[in-house]
Amino acid sequence: MAPLSLSGASKKFINDVSDCVTEMIDGMVETFQGLQRLDGFPEVKVVLRTDVSRGTYNRVAVISGGGSGHEPAHAGYVGQGMLTAAVCGDIFASPTVAAVLAAIRAVTGAPGCLLIVKNYTGDRLNFGLAAEQAKAEGYKVEMVIVGDDCALPPPRGLAGRRGLAGTLFVHKVAGAAAAEGKSLGDVLAEAQSVAGAVGTMGVALMVCTLPGATPSDRLGAGKMELGLGIHGEPGAAVADVQPVDAIVSHVLQKILDPETQYLKIDRGERVVLMVNGLGATPQMELLIAAGKAVATLQVEYGLAVERVYTGSFMTSLDMAGMSLSVLRVTDRILQRLDAPTRAPAWPSCAGGPRPMISVPVPMPSNPTNETAPSRPAELSESGRLLEAAIRAGAEALVDMEQQLNEWDARTGDGDCGTSMRKGAAAVLDDIWHRYPLNDAAETVKEVGASVRHAMGGTIGVLYDVFCRAAYASLRGTSSPSPLDWAAAFEAAVSSVSKYGGAAAGYRTMLDALLPASKTLTKRLQSRESPGDAFVAAAHAAAAGAEETLKMVALAGRSSYVPPEVLSQVPDPGAKAAAAWLNAAAAAVALYTPQ
Structure with a gap:
């Protein structure tokens, strides 16, 4: 056996890091009877029920999903009486719009479908855009967003409360209602009712490690993090490790705090409890926590605990930690929770082998018959200039992968550089054969398509939005002038702000893009040479990216990270934007037509 080259990386039972999710799904569908994968183009990673045929399903389809690394969520909850399909993104990254749309097309019949989405920006954007496209195709689609995190006091600003393990109760209730034959409106109403009646908080003793990454030393010996999410981001606070009784009491106090009003519940009401392991917590420790939690809920809060679910239901790779979820219940909710399901990961559900079954992805028609x-066989001068700028920007992002990941590991899930490198690599590959470089507008649109197919998560959608807005501004302009490019840049940046919800000072890539756009327009209007104007804009972007060191995050996962952590590193998205702008501007300034 040849030795593996894993120096410095975490020890994992994996092959290629980029194939982890696909190979995981392969193993899952071989293990559990009743599950199958949706075959198609590489970005589609969907698990669905074997008994649901495309277009003929006579119940409301219930679809959920998100980044991988939370197993058994979400694919483990696919089965009769629960989810109809689960869409799997890359590790800790939202699935693509195309993957979500493929899932909707594969399982949705006349009654329609409900999308259950955890409250993360990337999930909201990708599932939301897929829902709108599906509606345009004639499907009946509704969406419920779950934000059950109780770690931080309100208001939570733009980002809102994170979706955590309480989402699984929404899966179960909605799935049971759909299996009973309820209408889409009724299933949505029951899902919303549960989403508004559940609260969750997590605590960790050790940080998770992404496959292929170096183990983090962020959490020192004898320390624990309180109020963390499920993507490896820092918690709301770091404290000395305490006995489990004290930890459970603190977590329940945060969930049931009458001042936050996150979970409005009175003495004498009924609840169910979920004690959820985050990946590396032994069952012994979870059961100890469950015993303390039940006693605390009954004695200190006067609540009747009707059901207890203890196990690892929504994990964070190999994180040593747990979360507690409390759900206020009624007779109807208890009936839904107790309803039979064949989902393999729901407690008391058995699994088994399955036959090899594959379902092709229905490809969308091309109503415009576009080629x-x-x-082009021969590039114009403007085409050569555009190619040089695109190539330079993409190569800069490839070179920055490690640095971006290091910055992102301090404030997020550590994959910003990898995501940017994937998008840049796709651009460098497609520029050789796909880009009509003599047509500036169409080229910008194709850059967006390359990024969309290669990059998952929020950043991929935002750059696709960026390119589409620029394309709309440039369309119909045969030979864009520098001012045309400035206008397109301004439109692109405005669209990112509009749909992403961020603005200047939120500590996002907009803190690099906005000053660059303003500088470019101002310099060109003062009749400065295009090369000098673009370079000045790039310098403004670099300065804006550095300013993020002084900012408090108001959007994205960084909004959950303590300010003292944020002050140590710049925003990686802003640094990435500044890098490709600088490289592209240098190419514009130095380019001399042959």
Whole structure:
């Protein structure tokens, strides 16, 4: 056996890091009877029920999903009486719009479908955009967003409360209602009712490690993090490790705090409890916590604990930690929770082998009969300049992968550089044969398509929005002038702000893009040479990215990270934007037509 080259990386039972999710799904569908994968183009990673045929399902389809690394969530909850399909993104990254849309097309019949989405920006954007496209195709689609995190006091600003393990109660109730034959409106109403009646908080003793990454030393010996999410981001606070009784009491106090009003509940009411392991917590420790939690809820809060679910239901890779979820229940909710299901990960559900079954992805029609774009046989001078700028920007992002990941590991899930490198690599590959470089507008649109197919999570959608807005501004302009490019840049940045919800000072990539756009327009209007104007804009972007060191995050996962952590590193998204702008501007300034 040849030795593996894993120096410095975590020890994992994996092959290629980039194939982890696909190989995990392969193993899952071989293990559990009743599950199958949706075959198709590489970005589609969907698990669905074997007994649901496309277009003929006579019940409301219930679809959920998100980044992988939370197993058994979400694919483990696919089965009769629970989810109809689960859409799997890359590790800790939202699934693509195309993957969500493929799932909707594969399982949705006349009654329609309900999307259950955890409250993260990338999930909201990707599932939301897929829902709108599906509606345009004639499907009946509704969406419920779950934000059950109780770690931080309100208000939570733009980002809102994170979706945590309480989401599983929404899966179960909605799935049971759909299995009973309820209408889409009724299933949505029951899901919303549960989403508004559940609260969750997590605590960790050790940080999780992404496959192929170096183990983090963020959490020192004898320390624990309180109020963390499920993506490896820092918690709301760091404290000395305490006995489990004290930890459970603190967590329940935060969930049931009458001042926050996150979970409005009175003495004498009924609840169910979920004690959820985050990946590396032994069952012994979870059961100890469960015993303390039940006693605390009954004695200190006067609540009747009707059901207890203890196990690892929504994990964070190999994190040593747990979360507690409390759900206020009624007779109807208890009936839904107790309803039979064949989902393999729900407690008391048995599994088994399954036959090899695959379902092809239905490809969308091309109503405009457009021909596929291609590289011109001969480039014009403007085409060569555009190619040089695109290539330079993409190569800069490839070179920055490690640095971006290091910054992102301090404030997020550590994959910003990897995501940017994937998008840049796709651009560098497609520029050889797909980009109609003599047509600036169409080229910008194709850059967006390359990024969309290669990059998951929020950043991929935002850059696709960026390119689409720029395309709309440039469309119909045969030979864009520098001011045309400035206008397109401004439109692109405005669209990112509009749909992403962030603005200047939120500690996002907009803190690099906004000053660059303003500088470019101002310099060009003062009749400065295009090369000098673009370079000045790039310098403004770099300065804006550095300013993020002084900012408090108001959007994205960084909004949950303590300010003292944020002050140590710049925002990686802003630094990435500044890097490709700088490289592209340098290419514009130095380019001399042959």
